[in-house]
Amino acid sequence: MKLTQLIAATLTTCVMLNCQAAETKVDAVAAIVNNSVVLETEVRDMVARVKKNAAKQGQTLPSDSALQVQALERLIMNSLQLQVAKRMGLQITDAQLDQTIENIAREQKVSVEQFRAQVVREEGSYELFRERLREEITTGEVLRANVQRRIYVSPQEIDTLTKMMEQQGASNEQYNIGHILLALPGQPSEEQIKDAESKATKVMELLRGGSDFKKIAIASSSAETALEGGDMGWMNINEMPTLFADQVRGKKKKDLIGPLRSGAGFHILTIFDIKGANVVEFEEISSRHVLIKPSIIVSEEKAKNMLAKFAVDFKAGKADFAKFAKENSEDPGSRLKGGELGWADPNVFVPEFRDTLKSLKKDQLSEPFRTEHGWHIVQLMDRRTVDATAEKKREQVTRMIYNRRFNEESSNFLREIRDEAFIEVLADK
Template sequence: MKYLVRNCLASVALMWLTVAPVTAQEVLLDRVAVIVDQGVVLESEIQKLIADVKRNAAQNNQSLPSERALRTQAIERLIVTNLQMQMAERMGLQVSDPQLDQTIANIAARQNVTVDDIRAQLDADGITYDDYRESIRQELITGEVTRANVRRRIYITEQEVDALIDIMDQQGAEQAEYRLGHILIGFPPDPTDEDIADARGRADRVIELLNDGSDFARIAIASSSGSEALEGGDMGWLNINSMPTLFAEAVQENDGEGLIGPIRSGAGFHILKVMETRGIEKVEIEEVNARHILIKPSIILSDAKAEKMLVEFKEGVIAGELDFAELAKEHSEDPGSALRGGDLGWADPNNYVAAFRNALATLEPGEFSEPVRSEHGWHLVQLLDRRVDDATDKRKEERASQLIFNRKFNEETENWIREMRDSAFIEVLEPTNS
């Protein structure tokens, strides 16, 4: 059957398309230029793509290769697109008109123009809006076909991610700079054990004063034996490679934050303070610890009754007559948290649906919300606590994974296209002279 279709296509390719026999004169309207498996590429498609390339080149003052080379490139592009569209049809992939209109509206928004502005520019370039819409539809479909087929060819290991994070950290360490404050509680020459213990005691007292809010610069001027004591202990801006090894190790171990020390060396006990940083990416997110009871309205339980039930639960818990955890275990319809007494644990509030997230934003630790309606049902929410968590490592991991995925996706896309092209029946037909 496959070969029968190909033979039919080949026959059509060699036929002249004629107008009505009023004049009995043959007029070439279009012709099949390439047979691509179960599809064809028309000469008009090739000429249109070549015209688009020439127009873009003229707008960007770019030179182009010979007509023959340009035609070859256009044919190859159309062959791949045709194969992708055939695959999309087999997969049942489609883009509806509303989806297409929304995509074009998004394109206009990103360019800070209106859809009417896009229409006007297309008219100026001699491109019909219908052709533009169909080209966008085709891009969406071929893009989804590519993603669906290439994504499953990609596998990323933890070792690859860790290795890239190490490289990123090394590059970051070279760029990161710290403005260090330094206080040295020095030893006398040839210190005795008693001298060392005395210096350690004084260093501990300095740490206590600093933790209690004392001014670092004032204490450095008064107590430090370091060369920068008169500058308030300010060592200036240093990167890891330019500061003393002992300091570099301590700064890295403490993630470059706050007070560090006392650190013992041959000179005495050192106390460091990271006063500022630059060239360092640090990501912090607020997390919330909350619990809830979820009641889902049904044919039996109306919206109003579900809301009233939670109001009564709240009043009973506040009065000390009911236990929140027990109510959650007995009544909550959230299977993930009900057995834990409604406890959701620590989470980024952005992970929750909008109504739930907004309710949490208005609460202080320990407070209960009024019943909240979301797409899941009615919630009674209690905020247990808030905290700021360092998400730098998590973001590094996400970024490393994405970088590896992008690299592999590009590599595998090329491989997939080549394999798809090589396994297809392709016949380029030479123009027929009349």
């Protein structure tokens, strides 16, 4: 009798343990990326965010399986870029993250506390939002650092494009381009080329038949903008990759273009929208600043406090800006000038510096803020609107050529780090 009871008790315990195990799902690995992994929960979370954003915009989406494939690819690329950042020793500090959040809140015209409450309402966890933002900033810095050094814009290129734009009467029209890429491997076989071309032809047939471009992009594109529905954002025709610019010129809103063949694969484009006209005036600002770089000797807190104390003394009339800048600023270009930066287009500065300047009134001094260069304090001296001079046009042309190269080289860099990586996508169990 005792043996029968013992067996029954043992079976009951096993059943209970099995039930508990069934209820507790262990997080599984979706992909191995070099010495790192992408988890299934990360894929599910990204799919959920895409669905939520699509619902807000009224955007239809492809099947869950297609979304999961695109989300996994995005996470693989994020992992590769974060690994590059680690090898570079690139880290985004909490201070830099806080400054970015302050800038986002300022752009939305809310306080940091209000912005935090908004994030919690919409996303549930402010801490997870911070870490996603940290990753986004890090991957952006990886791209900038590795792509920037590949780009050189020669004076001859600037002269050629300037003359061409003058002859064509080119304007500052902006195009919002949609992009679908049917990708090819580095050294494709004839069969792989035919297969990709066939897929591109089928995609074109679907689009011509009225299918939603963004939905097809999310389902089919291999471009880094796939989860955004292929949306490349707004750009001047001279900022686009050369292959795209030649085809977009003269096209109208909603026109379909492609398939276009490149080394990356077959491209299909559409024009979501067109805006803008010739801009003959632009705003310049005059400002002065002090930069203090954190180091082993000067901590983040000490650098910030030095500038905060100076701000209090300056506003009270107890400190001289030029003297303080000459004695303390670590910006070699402006230190000997008492921190003066002269007249400049605010867009030449890094985003945090630019946005802080735009928020100031004439003669107003900012609070200390952080950029990738260190801690700053800046005073807006004046604003002015000027004609688009020949020099300004050359600056615009230089920026157009640079942006075009940056777009092209970014795609090349991402493709290279993926081709060189060990990636194993694990089948669903």
